[in-house]
Amino acid sequence: MATTRARDGGSADEQEPDNGRQPNDRLAVWFARSGWSKGELARQVNSHARAMRAPHVSTDTSRVRRWLDGEQPREPIPQILAELFTRRFGRVVGIDELGLREPDEPHGDFGVDLPWTFETVVEILGEYTRGDLLLGRQEFVGPALRLAAGRDLVDPLRRWSAPLPATPMPVPIPLPVQTSTAEGGVRFLRPIPLPASAPDRLRDAVRLFRRWDMQAGGGLRRKAVIGQLNGLTDLLRDPHPAGVRCRLLGLTAELALLAGWMSYDAGLQPGAQKYMVLALHAAKECDDAPFGANVLGVMARQMIHYEMAEDALDLVHLAQYGSRDSGGAALQAMLYALEGRAYATVGKVDRCRRALGLADQALSDSRPDTEPDWIRYFTRAELLSESGHAYRDLAYTRPAFVAPAKERLAEAVRLLAGTGEFVRSLALAHVGLATVHVIEREPSAAVEEAAAALDIALRVRSERLIVRLRRTVETLAARFADTPAVRELAARVARELPKAPFPRP
Incomplete structure (x- = not known):
């Protein structure tokens, strides 16, 4: 009798050897609390798999029983189970909490110090965006999340300026999709290729989201951006030619930064920082130093908001160093303006004036038609607002700066x-x-x-x-x-x- 392989990677009709495995007590606890039957959980797994374009996943009650007995299911089933239990209980349930991954592997509750790898961007962004989408504001932020600062923030990010490895990372080749035939055999399906126009449509969506943010604030459309970002990380799991993958990574970086910026504007500060860190990683993976510098600039702005001027200066100087050979004039003007804001916060008048002067000079050299879309917001008006706020900060203790602050902000x-x-x-x-x-x-x-x-x-x-x-x-x-x-x-x-x-x- 021919043996067919079950669609989630196991045998459909043969008993696998036990290999000394132990019952999965963690999964059993969550399963018991859910009130689901084994059949209901199996049906939900299958339905969710179809929704996430994984038609090769098909499970049943016997398979659920084997998971409870200690069998480790293959991807994407751990991810599906974590999402189902997250929805059931209204809090993020990590894959490791289900006993389906070693506790020291990466998951949604991550810090700033992450491996600089493609897998890091895809896995953590996918998991983090799912948690953001599924939970409400209070549950997602939670009391345990804290804003990283000082050496805990700056030191891990210094590796951003290090060059990429000389040999590019090979594109992963996924296993072919496997389905059963009517005769009980097996056939393989090729992955569906990404339409050639898809990156351009995604680029248009990013620009639209950016305009929404400028016009309506970060709180209104944030969830739409998170949803698009989650879908983009799913696309990155598929194989693509190197050029297409680089474009998708660039769009991922832009969306992740926009998600971070909108979160910052909506008051979700620790979550905002996490999105920004992932945006920096994505920019690094597609070797986009100017956009990485832009990410660091936004992170510096968040530090200025919290009056952590030294951290802001460290981030700005790292951005200036990393983009010294590739950053455009508008980007350099924005970074100089933030440098001036940070120096004003700590009362360093001469350094503030120098930085703002360099910002004026850089912006005068800018040609808006050649600048990338993500920096075109930084116009003469934005620079006047930044310098006006810097002089306003100095004016609190130095009345001589009231007039220049008022002049710039009024203009x-x-x-x-x-x-x-x-x-x-x-x-x-x-x-x-x-x-x-x-x-x-x-x-x-x-x-x-x-x-x-x-x-x-x-x-x-x-x-x-x-x-x-x-x-x-x-x-x-x-x-x-x-x-x-x-x-x-x-x-x-x-x-x-x-x-x-x-x-x-």
Whole structure:
């Protein structure tokens, strides 16, 4: 009698040797808590496998029993089981928690220090995006996640600037898809090739997501970006020609950074950092140093937000070094501007001025039509906003910087209002200008700018904007409590502005 192989990699009608395996107690506990029968779990595995384009997976109650007895199923079944139990219990259930992987292997709860490999990008991004999509905001962030900082953050990222290995990593060749024939034999199917137009369509989707973020804030479309990123990691599991795989990795890097940026804007700070780290890894795998430098710049911005200026400077300097031979003028201008912001935070006036001067010079050399799409947002208006905020930070203790801060932020507001595109940036510039008016004790002008920011904040979903606006209005109300316009604005903010769910520590 001919023996056919079961579609998940085992024998359909032969008893496999025990090899001394022990019952899988971890899986048994989760299975018992679920309330499912073996048949129901088998049906859900098969249904989920079809949904994720794995038609070769077909299991039954006897196979489930063998998993409980200690048999280790082949991919993608561990991934499917983890996802099913995650949905069942409303929390991320890792593959290792099911006893289906050694605890020291990579999984969704990862740190900054990751192996610089293609497999790292695909496996961890796939698992992390699934957890993000399946769980709510509180469950996904959780109390255990913390923002990495100091040497724990910077030292592992220094390896980004090291050259790639001289020999490229071979493209993995997956096993052919195996199905049973009506006669009980076996036939093999070729993987479906990726349409030639797919990378271009994905590129258009990334650009659309980027515009959505600028116009509506990171909180509104974040889940759509995460879903597209999850689908892209699935594509990377398939074999592709080297050029196609490099393009897909580049798009993965862009989407991962956008997911991180949107998470940052929505107040999901530890998750944002994790997406950014994975974006840096993806950029490294496709040898895109300029985009990797851009990722480090965004990570530096997050550190500035938390007043960790030394970490921000380390990240900016690493980005400048790694892109010294390949970064365009707009990228270098953005990095110099962030350097100036970081120096202003720690009160280093001369270094701040020098960095902002270099940013002005670099941007004047930029040709927007030759810059990549991901840096085209960094226009004259954005640079004025960055330098205005830097001088505003200096003005808190040095009144001489009030005038240059006000001049730059006012011009940034004028330019941004004329585009109709950079809506959140316009609101943040209004908030920055309001704080300058508070410093120079002009409550009426501060109310006008803050009210303009409030009108925008009610239309976009940006926790970052809400926190900054609320803090500015609170300061304004504390200093000018006797001014009717200030009291009216404070009451309106308390009444209309949603409370930010993740206040800055």
